[in-house]
Amino acid sequence: MQKQQDHHRIHIESSENERESWGLPEEVTSVEEMVRLYREGKISEDEFRRFRLQHGMYGSRLNKDYTMVRIKVPAGILYPDQLIRLAKLCEDFSIGSVHVTTRQNIQMHWVYLDDAPAVEKGLVEVGLTSREACGNTVRNVVCSPFAGICRNEPFDVTPYAKALARFFLRNPMCQNLPRKFKFNFACCDEHSYARIADVGLVPVVREEEVSDGNASRKVRGFRVYIGGGLGPASYLAELLEDFTPEDMLLPTCMAVIRLFDRLGDREKVHRNRMRYLVHDMGFERFRELVLKERRIVLMTRSVLANLYIREDKVDAPHTDDIDLVELKPFNAPDGFHRWVKSNVMDQKQKGYAIVFIPLPAGDVTARQLRALASICREFSHEGCVVTTPYQGFALRWVMKSRLVELYKRLSETGLANYGALSIASVVGCTSTTSCNLAITNAHRLAKEIRSRLIELGLDMDDALRDSTIKISGCPNSCGQHMIATIGFFGAAVRMNNTLTPAYNMLLGGKVGKESALGRIVARVPAKRIIDVILRLIDVYRKERLDGEGFASWIDRVLEGNGTNIKSVDDLKPIIEEASKLPSPEEDPESYVDYGSDSRFIVKTARGECAA
Amino acid sequence: MMKARRRMYPVLVEPEELLNISSKDVVLIDVRKEEDYIHGHIPDAVSLPLARVLESMDPKQLHRLFRSVGVDDASKYAIVYDDTFGALAARVAWALEYIGHERVSLLSITYGRWVSLGYAVEKGRGKGKGIEQISTVDDNDDTGIDISADYDILATYDYIQAIIEGIKQLQQGKETNINSSSSSNSSIKKGDGDGKVLLDVRERLNYLDHHIPYAMNIPWKAFAGEDRILKSVDEINSLLSYRKISRSDEVIVYCGSVGTLSGLSYYALRLAGYTRVRLYARSLKEWRSLNLPVEGFKNAHYWDLSAE
């Protein structure tokens, strides 16, 4: 391994795909110890909760004996042996499937609390950890699944994402922040989730003159966005400065965390994310403080505070390029073209593709995980899979010439579902399936919408490709409803004198360079949501301009520039009409939530997001 | 009080050991369907499909059945295998123990694994003829020996009902000094049930949905190895110790059907040195058919998390 140090404090190493190991064996022992002490009544509920959250364990819905274990997967990268281990662990200690989350974590639900040490042990053995996946810590460092293969990216940010994750994991400076803290790395503006994190990073390269004035060199750096985040009140992050060179990446991040640690609100649990701090003092003022803090960090920084950037080399042989649109193999099985259209994209590297594996609301079985492990070994030249913010997997570095073969293999275990990069890829948080704060079953609703849209072939409609649907079971936004073209969050509403599961509907959210948060436009009973969505698509098809996508049309209407349906006010009656419920006597089903066979009631318990 | 049992014979026999045993007293029993047996089996195995064993719980009849495949006296050493995680083999091995036959072991791997490891197989009917005759065995032909069942390894529904009653009473006694917000499944920990533990080994979602009152849940897969039908003794022991189930406890295992997956779990406990284990052989299938009480957790839509 060769180490090379430039004049700045950043180390670039090139490694032969040496694997990160995030877990620590000692932590198995401490989990074991703490669970035992708690069960024996020797430590308090509060003390145990703090420990538990710091080690990735959330309470399960209305049942203290079970925990959810969130596995932190920096940049979403998982290796085949890790997939196999996850399969075994979820069969042994969870429900036989795992959940892939919007922040690239893996979650195991309904784990019996006393089994947590066994799960932890299993994770650590394959280099995984649940440490700092929850609690008031630096949460999983999210990285675009396109990083390294994206056509628009100036360079691969993956090594930087992993380096930051490594630096902050178990770092004493962020073990007890006022609140959780999130980093998101983008590959480019188009695929950017940078503006919905506490710190979002978009890579850029700048030409800089070298001291003698004649030559110039390219400097890697970032556009750093600060103070964003989704929740009951959501904000988009703002740009710190035009260009932050890579050697300033760590000092900048450290400065932001130190400021938050010092100034953040530790009292009002519902307003203590950094975005509130930024919002309350004003971004300009916060910006100045960050820049000042960064100077202090630079002056006082220990020599140990370094980012080790390890660039992995992908061993991919040269192969002829194939145009995906032209790809019409004579032996193509049924559904192949539809799958290619919505699930496969070109990489910047010729001849290779990224293949998306969408999962219904992020759920994947042990059997599928095992199949994915062997498929990954056979088909991905990078030898790992990556989780996506759409609650699915992606397989990168697949030779386009082998797509038919891959499609067949994925189909065998139900992993070749259509619609990955389409409106049918609906996100739904875990909600009443396991979360204490949930009002409605957003998880099942997401699955229902998805299968209906696919049944109707809407994944094939290019005009809908710019659009997304995302659902949360309460205002907390874990399902990212604020950044969806059509977003929903759960509510309980009295209709026809009956308490009814319902959703607030938002329109116009989006990520990327033009990030925007959705606007609440209506309230819709759970059982009418599919109809309302289809109705909206109908209206759009009548109203659209030439070549105008669904999301663009929504924006135009939100701006009040619609054609016949001029503004949201014109849209509202249409939505209301489609939302109407028959009386409870006529149709009791309409008043019952998805996944339930009994009367709708709201039951919640203490959420631990702020613990 | 049930007596503690020590095993004379190991729970598991390794394939290499099997190949090296040269005693003519060994009876290797293949419990898969007969057609699978004919298609290919481990050399010298006899065929005794699980279904035949499930036909009766009558010790005499079971004795006759096993005798027909060659386990005809106490000196015979039965080694059982299947291709269903070891669960069918376990249920058959348990039946042998139940009729008092102590010399029985499970092959540590499934038939599928045996084949994939490249060990020899044999095709055709082989020694499987035996069972064709059982139906014709004369009822009076009991060769004079006394066959009585070992009821210490069996749990019946009324036995379980009595345990439930016992726990209820114990809890009522304690009710005064604990705030009983904890759900039932944490209450059955050692001590609470007078050292008796009801263990449901079905998958977690089925258990959450409904289970025998006071039962705790360890899915059977938690006992199963990746390539072997059971995990190592250490792994099983650490699992059980996390759950505070100790060797002095009496553990009653059940599953959703006829004691197969719970049979495998029965042997996991025996392998780990637990000597007081009972199998509720008729399991939930019977419990439900008798409309006996079950309890479950209704406050979450956990089924919708399943990707099946």
Ligand code: HEM
């Ligand atoms: C007030 C409390 C909470 C707030 C404000 C909150 C907020 C969020 C937000 C904004 C995200 C999206 C992350 C992102 O991409 O930026 C998220 C993710 C997530 N949160 Fe929460 N959360 C809270 C409590 C909880 C609780 C109690 C649970 C359940 C145990 C939970 C489960 C999740 C899950 C599962 C995800 C990943 C989404 C998915 O893919 O399912 N959260 N949370």
Ligand code: SF4
């Ligand atoms: S959005 Fe609400 S219901 Fe959904 S997981 Fe988050 S806290 Fe729970």
